[in-house]
Amino acid sequence: MATTVNVRKQSVAEVAAPLTLAYEHPWVVRFAHWVNAVAVLVLVGTGLQIFRAFPSFGPKIPQKNLLDVPRLITLGGWLGGALQWHFTFMWIFVGSGLLYVIYQLATGHWRQVLFTARDIKGVWPMARYYFFFGPKPPVDAAYNPLQKLAYTSTVFFGVLSTLTGLVLYKPDQFWWLAWLMGGFHYARIWHFLSMCGFLAFIPGHLIMVLLHGWNNFYSMVTGWKRDPEYVE
Protein backbone atom coordinates (compact mmCIF):
# COMPACT_ATOMS: atom_id res chain seq x y z
CA MET A 1 0.00 0.00 0.00
CA ALA A 2 2.69 2.40 1.03
CA THR A 3 4.38 2.10 -2.31
CA THR A 4 1.28 2.98 -4.27
CA VAL A 5 1.75 6.27 -6.03
CA ASN A 6 -1.33 8.10 -7.04
CA VAL A 7 -0.92 10.44 -9.95
CA ARG A 8 -3.84 12.79 -10.12
CA LYS A 9 -4.56 15.80 -12.23
CA GLN A 10 -4.91 18.27 -9.41
CA SER A 11 -2.05 17.02 -7.33
CA VAL A 12 0.82 17.65 -9.64
CA ALA A 13 2.26 20.03 -7.09
CA GLU A 14 2.00 17.54 -4.29
CA VAL A 15 5.19 16.17 -2.87
CA ALA A 16 3.97 12.88 -1.41
CA ALA A 17 1.27 10.75 -2.86
CA PRO A 18 -1.80 11.36 -0.78
CA LEU A 19 -4.87 9.21 -1.21
CA THR A 20 -8.39 10.50 -1.37
CA LEU A 21 -10.66 8.79 1.14
CA ALA A 22 -14.34 9.31 1.78
CA TYR A 23 -16.03 8.23 4.98
CA GLU A 24 -19.00 6.44 3.46
CA HIS A 25 -20.34 4.26 6.24
CA PRO A 26 -20.45 5.32 9.90
CA TRP A 27 -19.52 2.51 12.27
CA VAL A 28 -23.08 2.03 13.54
CA VAL A 29 -24.23 1.27 10.01
CA ARG A 30 -21.33 -1.10 9.40
CA PHE A 31 -21.89 -2.81 12.75
CA ALA A 32 -25.59 -3.27 12.07
CA HIS A 33 -24.86 -4.45 8.54
CA TRP A 34 -22.52 -7.26 9.57
CA VAL A 35 -24.53 -8.36 12.56
CA ASN A 36 -27.59 -8.43 10.37
CA ALA A 37 -25.80 -10.34 7.63
CA VAL A 38 -25.02 -13.11 10.10
CA ALA A 39 -28.46 -12.98 11.70
CA VAL A 40 -30.32 -13.18 8.39
CA LEU A 41 -28.19 -16.13 7.34
CA VAL A 42 -28.93 -17.97 10.59
CA LEU A 43 -32.62 -17.08 10.58
CA VAL A 44 -33.13 -18.18 6.97
CA GLY A 45 -31.21 -21.43 7.45
CA THR A 46 -32.98 -22.35 10.67
CA GLY A 47 -36.29 -21.08 9.30
CA LEU A 48 -36.00 -23.54 6.43
CA GLN A 49 -35.23 -26.30 8.92
CA ILE A 50 -38.35 -25.35 10.89
CA PHE A 51 -40.35 -25.31 7.67
CA ARG A 52 -39.24 -28.87 6.95
CA ALA A 53 -41.27 -30.04 9.94
CA PHE A 54 -44.46 -29.07 8.11
CA PRO A 55 -43.62 -27.92 4.58
CA SER A 56 -47.13 -26.80 3.75
CA PHE A 57 -49.48 -23.89 4.20
CA GLY A 58 -52.57 -26.03 4.01
CA PRO A 59 -54.28 -28.24 6.59
CA LYS A 60 -52.49 -30.98 8.52
CA ILE A 61 -55.04 -33.49 7.25
CA PRO A 62 -54.67 -34.06 4.38
CA GLN A 63 -51.11 -32.76 4.31
CA LYS A 64 -49.88 -31.62 0.92
CA ASN A 65 -46.19 -30.76 1.01
CA LEU A 66 -45.34 -27.60 -0.86
CA LEU A 67 -41.65 -28.13 -1.38
CA ASP A 68 -38.90 -30.34 -0.13
CA VAL A 69 -36.20 -28.13 1.37
CA PRO A 70 -32.82 -29.88 1.02
CA ARG A 71 -31.17 -30.50 4.36
CA LEU A 72 -27.96 -29.07 2.98
CA ILE A 73 -29.24 -25.49 3.01
CA THR A 74 -30.72 -25.71 6.49
CA LEU A 75 -29.20 -24.94 9.88
CA GLY A 76 -29.90 -26.31 13.33
CA GLY A 77 -29.98 -30.01 12.50
CA TRP A 78 -33.47 -30.74 13.83
CA LEU A 79 -36.65 -28.87 14.65
CA GLY A 80 -35.77 -28.27 18.30
CA GLY A 81 -32.24 -27.17 17.49
CA ALA A 82 -33.39 -24.87 14.71
CA LEU A 83 -35.94 -23.29 17.06
CA GLN A 84 -33.20 -22.59 19.60
CA TRP A 85 -31.14 -20.76 16.97
CA HIS A 86 -34.22 -18.97 15.68
CA PHE A 87 -35.34 -17.83 19.14
CA THR A 88 -31.82 -16.65 19.95
CA PHE A 89 -31.03 -14.83 16.72
CA MET A 90 -34.42 -13.16 16.53
CA TRP A 91 -33.20 -10.94 19.38
CA ILE A 92 -29.92 -10.19 17.61
CA PHE A 93 -31.73 -9.50 14.33
CA VAL A 94 -34.32 -7.20 15.88
CA GLY A 95 -31.67 -5.53 18.03
CA SER A 96 -29.34 -4.64 15.17
CA GLY A 97 -32.31 -3.72 12.97
CA LEU A 98 -33.60 -1.30 15.59
CA LEU A 99 -30.12 0.13 16.08
CA TYR A 100 -29.87 0.80 12.34
CA VAL A 101 -33.34 2.32 11.95
CA ILE A 102 -33.00 4.52 15.03
CA TYR A 103 -29.57 5.68 13.91
CA GLN A 104 -30.80 6.52 10.42
CA LEU A 105 -33.74 8.46 11.86
CA ALA A 106 -31.63 10.29 14.43
CA THR A 107 -28.96 11.38 11.97
CA GLY A 108 -31.29 12.15 9.09
CA HIS A 109 -29.37 9.72 6.90
CA TRP A 110 -32.62 7.97 6.11
CA ARG A 111 -33.19 10.62 3.45
CA GLN A 112 -30.31 9.16 1.44
CA VAL A 113 -31.62 5.61 1.53
CA LEU A 114 -35.39 5.75 1.68
CA PHE A 115 -37.03 4.93 -1.63
CA THR A 116 -39.79 7.43 -2.33
CA ALA A 117 -42.18 8.16 -5.19
CA ARG A 118 -39.60 10.53 -6.66
CA ASP A 119 -37.20 7.65 -7.19
CA ILE A 120 -39.59 5.57 -9.26
CA LYS A 121 -38.69 7.19 -12.58
CA GLY A 122 -35.01 6.52 -12.00
CA VAL A 123 -35.36 2.78 -11.45
CA TRP A 124 -35.63 1.74 -15.08
CA PRO A 125 -32.65 3.78 -16.42
CA MET A 126 -30.51 2.33 -13.62
CA ALA A 127 -31.73 -1.24 -14.25
CA ARG A 128 -31.07 -0.75 -17.96
CA TYR A 129 -27.55 0.37 -17.19
CA TYR A 130 -26.86 -2.55 -14.86
CA PHE A 131 -28.52 -5.36 -16.75
CA PHE A 132 -29.02 -4.31 -20.39
CA PHE A 133 -25.89 -2.29 -21.20
CA GLY A 134 -27.75 1.01 -21.21
CA PRO A 135 -26.03 4.39 -20.74
CA LYS A 136 -24.93 5.25 -17.22
CA PRO A 137 -27.37 7.66 -15.60
CA PRO A 138 -25.70 10.63 -13.88
CA VAL A 139 -24.86 10.00 -10.23
CA ASP A 140 -25.95 12.93 -8.12
CA ALA A 141 -26.83 11.29 -4.84
CA ALA A 142 -25.32 8.87 -2.36
CA TYR A 143 -27.49 6.05 -3.65
CA ASN A 144 -29.10 5.54 -7.00
CA PRO A 145 -32.84 4.78 -7.25
CA LEU A 146 -32.26 1.05 -7.70
CA GLN A 147 -30.05 0.94 -4.62
CA LYS A 148 -32.64 2.87 -2.64
CA LEU A 149 -35.30 0.40 -3.74
CA ALA A 150 -33.14 -2.55 -2.69
CA TYR A 151 -32.07 -1.15 0.68
CA THR A 152 -35.51 0.15 1.54
CA SER A 153 -36.99 -3.24 0.68
CA THR A 154 -34.68 -4.99 3.15
CA VAL A 155 -35.91 -2.73 5.93
CA PHE A 156 -39.46 -3.46 4.82
CA PHE A 157 -38.82 -7.22 4.84
CA GLY A 158 -37.11 -6.88 8.19
CA VAL A 159 -40.14 -5.18 9.70
CA LEU A 160 -42.52 -7.64 8.02
CA SER A 161 -40.58 -10.70 9.16
CA THR A 162 -40.45 -9.33 12.71
CA LEU A 163 -44.16 -8.58 12.92
CA THR A 164 -45.21 -11.85 11.28
CA GLY A 165 -42.74 -13.69 13.50
CA LEU A 166 -44.33 -12.11 16.57
CA VAL A 167 -47.72 -13.39 15.41
CA LEU A 168 -46.38 -16.91 14.89
CA TYR A 169 -44.60 -16.85 18.23
CA LYS A 170 -47.40 -15.26 20.30
CA PRO A 171 -50.68 -15.31 18.35
CA ASP A 172 -52.70 -15.00 21.57
CA GLN A 173 -50.77 -12.08 23.03
CA PHE A 174 -50.55 -10.25 19.68
CA TRP A 175 -54.07 -11.16 18.57
CA TRP A 176 -54.53 -7.73 16.98
CA LEU A 177 -51.42 -8.20 14.87
CA ALA A 178 -52.67 -11.65 13.91
CA TRP A 179 -55.96 -10.10 12.93
CA LEU A 180 -54.16 -7.49 10.78
CA MET A 181 -52.40 -10.27 8.90
CA GLY A 182 -55.51 -12.24 8.25
CA GLY A 183 -55.02 -14.65 11.12
CA PHE A 184 -52.36 -16.98 12.42
CA HIS A 185 -52.42 -19.11 9.32
CA TYR A 186 -51.76 -16.19 6.96
CA ALA A 187 -49.01 -14.84 9.21
CA ARG A 188 -47.07 -18.01 8.44
CA ILE A 189 -47.37 -17.29 4.73
CA TRP A 190 -46.31 -13.66 5.18
CA HIS A 191 -43.38 -14.77 7.31
CA PHE A 192 -42.26 -17.14 4.57
CA LEU A 193 -42.66 -14.44 1.90
CA SER A 194 -40.60 -11.96 3.88
CA MET A 195 -37.82 -14.57 3.87
CA CYS A 196 -38.26 -14.86 0.09
CA GLY A 197 -37.78 -11.08 -0.04
CA PHE A 198 -34.41 -11.39 1.68
CA LEU A 199 -33.48 -14.27 -0.60
CA ALA A 200 -34.33 -12.12 -3.61
CA PHE A 201 -32.18 -9.25 -2.33
CA ILE A 202 -29.06 -11.16 -1.34
CA PRO A 203 -27.88 -12.52 -4.74
CA GLY A 204 -28.27 -9.15 -6.47
CA HIS A 205 -26.52 -7.45 -3.57
CA LEU A 206 -23.59 -9.88 -3.69
CA ILE A 207 -23.27 -9.59 -7.47
CA MET A 208 -23.10 -5.80 -7.20
CA VAL A 209 -20.48 -6.06 -4.47
CA LEU A 210 -18.40 -8.35 -6.69
CA LEU A 211 -18.78 -6.03 -9.68
CA HIS A 212 -17.72 -2.97 -7.72
CA GLY A 213 -14.66 -4.65 -6.38
CA TRP A 214 -12.60 -4.77 -3.22
CA ASN A 215 -12.38 -1.03 -2.64
CA ASN A 216 -16.15 -0.71 -2.44
CA PHE A 217 -16.49 -3.81 -0.27
CA TYR A 218 -13.77 -2.62 2.08
CA SER A 219 -15.64 0.63 2.70
CA MET A 220 -18.36 -1.44 4.42
CA VAL A 221 -15.62 -2.81 6.67
CA THR A 222 -13.66 0.32 7.61
CA GLY A 223 -16.01 3.02 6.44
CA TRP A 224 -13.31 4.70 4.32
CA LYS A 225 -13.56 4.37 0.57
CA ARG A 226 -10.44 5.03 -1.41
CA ASP A 227 -10.68 7.19 -4.51
CA PRO A 228 -14.44 7.69 -4.42
CA GLU A 229 -15.88 8.11 -7.88
CA TYR A 230 -17.47 11.45 -7.04
CA VAL A 231 -14.18 13.18 -6.22
CA GLU A 232 -12.30 14.17 -9.34
Place this chain on the structure above:
Amino acid sequence: MPDDIRGEPKPAEPEEHPQPPTEPADHGAAQADQRVPQAAAQSDAAAQPREAAAPAVLRHAGPAGEEVRRVAPAERKRMNRRELLKLVPVVALGTFAVPKLRGPLLNDGLHLSDWASGKLFGRARLAQTFPNRDVVAFERFPYNFYDVADPGVDLDRWTLTVEGLVQHPGEYKLSQIQALPKVTQNTRHVCVEGWDVIGSFGGTRASDFLRAIGADTSARFLEAECADGYYESIDMETMLHPQTLFCYEMYGKPLDRGHGAPLRLQMPTKIGYKQAKYLDTIRVTNVLRADKRGYWEDQGYSWYGGL
Protein backbone atom coordinates in the same frame (compact mmCIF):
# COMPACT_ATOMS: atom_id res chain seq x y z
CA MET B 1 2.75 14.55 6.55
CA PRO B 2 2.47 16.41 3.32
CA ASP B 3 1.86 20.03 4.09
CA ASP B 4 1.13 21.18 0.61
CA ILE B 5 -2.38 19.82 0.52
CA ARG B 6 -3.41 21.97 3.41
CA GLY B 7 -5.25 24.94 2.13
CA GLU B 8 -5.55 28.46 3.44
CA PRO B 9 -7.33 28.67 6.76
CA LYS B 10 -10.92 29.64 6.24
CA PRO B 11 -13.85 29.71 8.62
CA ALA B 12 -15.54 26.35 8.76
CA GLU B 13 -18.75 26.07 6.86
CA PRO B 14 -21.70 27.00 9.00
CA GLU B 15 -23.97 24.54 7.20
CA GLU B 16 -23.74 20.96 8.34
CA HIS B 17 -25.05 19.50 5.11
CA PRO B 18 -24.52 21.90 2.27
CA GLN B 19 -26.32 21.22 -0.95
CA PRO B 20 -24.16 19.28 -3.33
CA PRO B 21 -23.24 21.22 -6.42
CA THR B 22 -25.87 20.84 -9.07
CA GLU B 23 -23.32 20.43 -11.80
CA PRO B 24 -21.19 17.36 -11.27
CA ALA B 25 -18.51 18.97 -13.41
CA ASP B 26 -18.07 21.68 -10.79
CA HIS B 27 -17.41 19.12 -8.19
CA GLY B 28 -13.68 19.10 -8.24
CA ALA B 29 -13.36 22.83 -8.25
CA ALA B 30 -15.88 23.20 -5.48
CA GLN B 31 -13.92 20.81 -3.32
CA ALA B 32 -10.70 22.58 -3.97
CA ASP B 33 -12.29 25.69 -2.50
CA GLN B 34 -13.53 23.76 0.47
CA ARG B 35 -10.11 22.63 1.53
CA VAL B 36 -9.86 23.90 5.05
CA PRO B 37 -7.97 22.62 8.05
CA GLN B 38 -11.28 21.71 9.55
CA ALA B 39 -12.08 23.74 12.62
CA ALA B 40 -14.25 20.99 14.00
CA ALA B 41 -11.37 18.58 13.76
CA GLN B 42 -9.46 20.58 16.31
CA SER B 43 -11.31 18.93 19.15
CA ASP B 44 -10.33 15.63 17.57
CA ALA B 45 -6.78 16.77 17.42
CA ALA B 46 -6.81 17.75 21.08
CA ALA B 47 -7.94 14.27 22.01
CA GLN B 48 -5.44 12.59 19.76
CA PRO B 49 -2.19 14.51 19.59
CA ARG B 50 -1.00 12.13 16.90
CA GLU B 51 -3.46 13.80 14.62
CA ALA B 52 -2.11 17.25 15.27
CA ALA B 53 -0.63 17.23 11.81
CA ALA B 54 -3.81 15.74 10.42
CA PRO B 55 -4.17 16.03 6.70
CA ALA B 56 -6.67 18.25 5.03
CA VAL B 57 -10.27 17.41 5.31
CA LEU B 58 -12.41 18.18 2.32
CA ARG B 59 -15.53 18.71 4.31
CA HIS B 60 -18.68 17.09 3.07
CA ALA B 61 -17.34 16.77 -0.41
CA GLY B 62 -19.35 13.66 -1.22
CA PRO B 63 -22.80 13.85 -2.72
CA ALA B 64 -24.33 12.90 0.63
CA GLY B 65 -22.05 15.13 2.63
CA GLU B 66 -19.46 12.44 3.23
CA GLU B 67 -16.30 13.58 4.86
CA VAL B 68 -13.48 13.40 2.32
CA ARG B 69 -9.83 13.43 3.31
CA ARG B 70 -6.58 13.34 1.46
CA VAL B 71 -4.07 11.36 3.42
CA ALA B 72 -0.76 9.63 3.12
CA PRO B 73 -0.95 5.85 2.73
CA ALA B 74 0.40 5.32 6.24
CA GLU B 75 -2.32 7.52 7.68
CA ARG B 76 -4.90 5.55 5.75
CA LYS B 77 -3.68 2.38 7.44
CA ARG B 78 -4.08 4.01 10.84
CA MET B 79 -7.57 5.24 9.99
CA ASN B 80 -8.64 1.84 8.76
CA ARG B 81 -7.26 0.13 11.83
CA ARG B 82 -9.16 2.48 14.11
CA GLU B 83 -12.40 1.80 12.26
CA LEU B 84 -11.81 -1.94 12.29
CA LEU B 85 -11.53 -1.86 16.08
CA LYS B 86 -15.04 -0.44 16.27
CA LEU B 87 -16.35 -3.60 14.62
CA VAL B 88 -14.73 -5.94 17.12
CA PRO B 89 -18.08 -6.58 18.86
CA VAL B 90 -19.27 -8.26 15.64
CA VAL B 91 -16.63 -10.91 16.27
CA ALA B 92 -18.56 -11.80 19.42
CA LEU B 93 -21.01 -13.58 17.14
CA GLY B 94 -18.18 -15.98 16.39
CA THR B 95 -18.71 -17.50 19.85
CA PHE B 96 -21.70 -19.27 18.31
CA ALA B 97 -19.26 -21.13 16.08
CA VAL B 98 -17.40 -22.58 19.05
CA PRO B 99 -19.03 -25.95 19.82
CA LYS B 100 -18.34 -25.68 23.56
CA LEU B 101 -20.00 -22.27 23.85
CA ARG B 102 -22.81 -22.80 21.37
CA GLY B 103 -24.97 -25.01 23.62
CA PRO B 104 -24.95 -22.67 26.62
CA LEU B 105 -25.47 -19.60 24.39
CA LEU B 106 -28.50 -21.08 22.63
CA ASN B 107 -29.82 -22.17 26.00
CA ASP B 108 -29.51 -18.57 27.19
CA GLY B 109 -31.36 -17.40 24.08
CA LEU B 110 -34.14 -19.87 24.74
CA HIS B 111 -34.34 -18.80 28.39
CA LEU B 112 -34.46 -15.13 27.42
CA SER B 113 -37.31 -15.88 25.02
CA ASP B 114 -39.17 -17.91 27.66
CA TRP B 115 -38.69 -15.15 30.20
CA ALA B 116 -40.06 -12.55 27.77
CA SER B 117 -42.95 -14.89 26.94
CA GLY B 118 -43.89 -15.11 30.61
CA LYS B 119 -43.80 -11.32 30.91
CA LEU B 120 -46.04 -10.97 27.87
CA PHE B 121 -48.63 -13.40 29.17
CA GLY B 122 -51.83 -11.77 30.34
CA ARG B 123 -53.96 -13.91 32.61
CA ALA B 124 -57.04 -12.00 31.58
CA ARG B 125 -56.21 -12.06 27.87
CA LEU B 126 -58.26 -14.76 26.22
CA ALA B 127 -57.21 -16.82 23.26
CA GLN B 128 -59.45 -16.41 20.25
CA THR B 129 -62.56 -18.59 20.25
CA PHE B 130 -64.37 -19.63 17.09
CA PRO B 131 -67.93 -20.31 15.96
CA ASN B 132 -68.86 -23.94 15.27
CA ARG B 133 -68.59 -23.48 11.51
CA ASP B 134 -64.83 -22.79 11.85
CA VAL B 135 -64.19 -26.00 13.77
CA VAL B 136 -62.44 -28.65 11.71
CA ALA B 137 -64.22 -32.01 11.32
CA PHE B 138 -63.30 -34.45 14.08
CA GLU B 139 -61.77 -36.83 11.52
CA ARG B 140 -59.40 -34.09 10.46
CA PHE B 141 -58.20 -33.25 13.97
CA PRO B 142 -54.78 -34.94 14.00
CA TYR B 143 -53.73 -37.57 16.49
CA ASN B 144 -50.17 -36.85 17.50
CA PHE B 145 -48.46 -39.82 19.04
CA TYR B 146 -45.03 -39.38 20.47
CA ASP B 147 -44.10 -43.01 20.86
CA VAL B 148 -47.05 -45.14 21.79
CA ALA B 149 -50.56 -45.04 20.43
CA ASP B 150 -52.44 -46.05 23.52
CA PRO B 151 -51.09 -46.73 26.99
CA GLY B 152 -54.16 -48.92 27.64
CA VAL B 153 -55.60 -46.97 30.53
CA ASP B 154 -58.30 -48.92 32.41
CA LEU B 155 -60.95 -46.24 32.11
CA ASP B 156 -63.25 -47.83 34.73
CA ARG B 157 -60.68 -47.91 37.48
CA TRP B 158 -58.82 -44.73 36.49
CA THR B 159 -58.21 -42.08 39.13
CA LEU B 160 -56.21 -38.86 39.07
CA THR B 161 -53.51 -38.77 41.71
CA VAL B 162 -53.16 -35.32 43.29
CA GLU B 163 -49.93 -34.52 45.15
CA GLY B 164 -47.79 -31.69 46.37
CA LEU B 165 -48.82 -28.35 47.79
CA VAL B 166 -52.54 -29.09 48.13
CA GLN B 167 -54.86 -29.33 51.14
CA HIS B 168 -56.67 -32.41 49.83
CA PRO B 169 -54.22 -34.77 48.14
CA GLY B 170 -55.35 -38.21 47.05
CA GLU B 171 -57.13 -40.07 44.28
CA TYR B 172 -59.87 -38.33 42.36
CA LYS B 173 -62.44 -40.09 40.17
CA LEU B 174 -63.45 -38.65 36.82
CA SER B 175 -66.99 -38.14 38.17
CA GLN B 176 -65.62 -35.85 40.89
CA ILE B 177 -63.92 -33.73 38.27
CA GLN B 178 -67.00 -33.71 36.08
CA ALA B 179 -69.11 -32.58 39.02
CA LEU B 180 -67.53 -29.14 38.67
CA PRO B 181 -68.99 -26.71 36.11
CA LYS B 182 -68.32 -27.76 32.53
CA VAL B 183 -66.80 -25.36 30.01
CA THR B 184 -66.96 -25.92 26.25
CA GLN B 185 -64.74 -23.89 23.93
CA ASN B 186 -63.72 -23.87 20.26
CA THR B 187 -60.07 -22.92 20.24
CA ARG B 188 -56.99 -23.26 18.11
CA HIS B 189 -54.46 -25.99 18.69
CA VAL B 190 -51.03 -24.94 17.43
CA CYS B 191 -48.34 -27.53 16.86
CA VAL B 192 -44.65 -26.64 17.14
CA GLU B 193 -44.26 -28.18 13.68
CA GLY B 194 -46.20 -25.28 12.22
CA TRP B 195 -49.70 -26.60 11.62
CA ASP B 196 -52.76 -25.47 13.49
CA VAL B 197 -56.27 -26.80 13.82
CA ILE B 198 -59.43 -25.46 15.43
CA GLY B 199 -61.17 -27.97 17.65
CA SER B 200 -64.01 -28.21 20.14
CA PHE B 201 -63.03 -29.01 23.73
CA GLY B 202 -65.02 -29.57 26.91
CA GLY B 203 -63.91 -29.98 30.48
CA THR B 204 -63.45 -28.50 33.90
CA ARG B 205 -61.71 -25.21 34.38
CA ALA B 206 -58.32 -26.04 35.84
CA SER B 207 -58.64 -23.13 38.25
CA ASP B 208 -61.92 -24.58 39.60
CA PHE B 209 -60.37 -27.97 40.20
CA LEU B 210 -57.23 -26.50 41.75
CA ARG B 211 -59.41 -24.55 44.14
CA ALA B 212 -61.46 -27.70 44.92
CA ILE B 213 -58.35 -29.62 45.91
CA GLY B 214 -57.11 -26.71 47.97
CA ALA B 215 -54.04 -26.13 45.85
CA ASP B 216 -51.58 -23.45 46.90
CA THR B 217 -52.08 -21.21 43.90
CA SER B 218 -49.13 -19.10 44.96
CA ALA B 219 -46.94 -22.10 44.09
CA ARG B 220 -45.08 -21.76 40.81
CA PHE B 221 -45.75 -24.92 38.85
CA LEU B 222 -48.02 -27.81 38.15
CA GLU B 223 -46.33 -31.03 37.15
CA ALA B 224 -48.24 -33.61 35.16
CA GLU B 225 -47.33 -37.25 34.71
CA CYS B 226 -49.05 -39.31 32.09
CA ALA B 227 -49.97 -42.97 31.72
CA ASP B 228 -47.79 -43.25 28.61
CA GLY B 229 -44.67 -41.97 30.34
CA TYR B 230 -45.02 -38.45 28.96
CA TYR B 231 -44.57 -35.66 31.47
CA GLU B 232 -45.02 -31.91 31.55
CA SER B 233 -44.78 -28.89 33.82
CA ILE B 234 -46.83 -25.74 33.48
CA ASP B 235 -46.49 -22.33 35.11
CA MET B 236 -49.22 -21.60 37.67
CA GLU B 237 -50.14 -18.38 35.86
CA THR B 238 -51.28 -20.41 32.87
CA MET B 239 -52.97 -23.07 35.01
CA LEU B 240 -55.18 -20.33 36.49
CA HIS B 241 -56.06 -18.90 33.07
CA PRO B 242 -59.83 -19.12 32.53
CA GLN B 243 -59.42 -21.09 29.29
CA THR B 244 -57.13 -23.74 30.78
CA LEU B 245 -59.11 -26.97 31.08
CA PHE B 246 -58.81 -30.42 32.49
CA CYS B 247 -60.39 -31.68 29.30
CA TYR B 248 -62.55 -34.83 29.18
CA GLU B 249 -64.56 -34.08 26.04
CA MET B 250 -63.87 -33.31 22.42
CA TYR B 251 -66.61 -32.46 19.99
CA GLY B 252 -69.20 -33.16 22.69
CA LYS B 253 -68.08 -36.76 23.17
CA PRO B 254 -65.89 -38.32 25.87
CA LEU B 255 -62.22 -38.03 24.99
CA ASP B 256 -61.19 -41.01 22.85
CA ARG B 257 -58.08 -43.05 23.46
CA GLY B 258 -56.05 -41.41 20.73
CA HIS B 259 -56.63 -37.96 22.20
CA GLY B 260 -55.68 -38.93 25.74
CA ALA B 261 -58.67 -40.54 27.50
CA PRO B 262 -59.90 -40.07 30.02
CA LEU B 263 -58.35 -36.69 30.93
CA ARG B 264 -55.88 -34.31 29.33
CA LEU B 265 -54.70 -30.74 29.63
CA GLN B 266 -56.14 -28.25 27.15
CA MET B 267 -54.61 -24.77 27.15
CA PRO B 268 -55.27 -22.57 24.12
CA THR B 269 -52.52 -20.25 25.40
CA LYS B 270 -49.89 -23.00 25.07
CA ILE B 271 -48.31 -24.83 22.19
CA GLY B 272 -49.32 -28.42 21.38
CA TYR B 273 -46.68 -30.41 23.21
CA LYS B 274 -47.63 -28.78 26.51
CA GLN B 275 -51.15 -30.31 26.30
CA ALA B 276 -50.37 -33.50 28.21
CA LYS B 277 -52.66 -36.46 27.48
CA TYR B 278 -53.56 -39.56 29.60
CA LEU B 279 -53.18 -37.59 32.84
CA ASP B 280 -52.21 -39.85 35.71
CA THR B 281 -50.72 -37.63 38.39
CA ILE B 282 -50.67 -33.90 38.97
CA ARG B 283 -48.40 -32.23 41.49
CA VAL B 284 -48.36 -28.65 42.72
CA THR B 285 -44.79 -27.59 43.38
CA ASN B 286 -42.31 -24.74 43.58
CA VAL B 287 -39.38 -26.68 42.25
CA LEU B 288 -38.86 -28.32 38.89
CA ARG B 289 -36.39 -31.15 38.58
CA ALA B 290 -33.79 -30.27 35.99
CA ASP B 291 -34.32 -33.38 33.87
CA LYS B 292 -38.07 -33.58 34.43
CA ARG B 293 -39.37 -30.32 33.02
CA GLY B 294 -41.18 -31.92 30.13
CA TYR B 295 -40.71 -34.71 27.62
CA TRP B 296 -39.78 -32.44 24.69
CA GLU B 297 -38.44 -29.61 26.82
CA ASP B 298 -35.76 -31.89 28.24
CA GLN B 299 -34.63 -32.50 24.68
CA GLY B 300 -34.24 -28.80 23.95
CA TYR B 301 -37.65 -27.33 23.16
CA SER B 302 -38.93 -24.19 24.83
CA TRP B 303 -40.27 -24.86 28.31
CA TYR B 304 -42.71 -21.96 28.39
CA GLY B 305 -44.25 -22.77 25.02
CA GLY B 306 -46.73 -19.90 25.30
CA LEU B 307 -48.82 -18.62 22.43
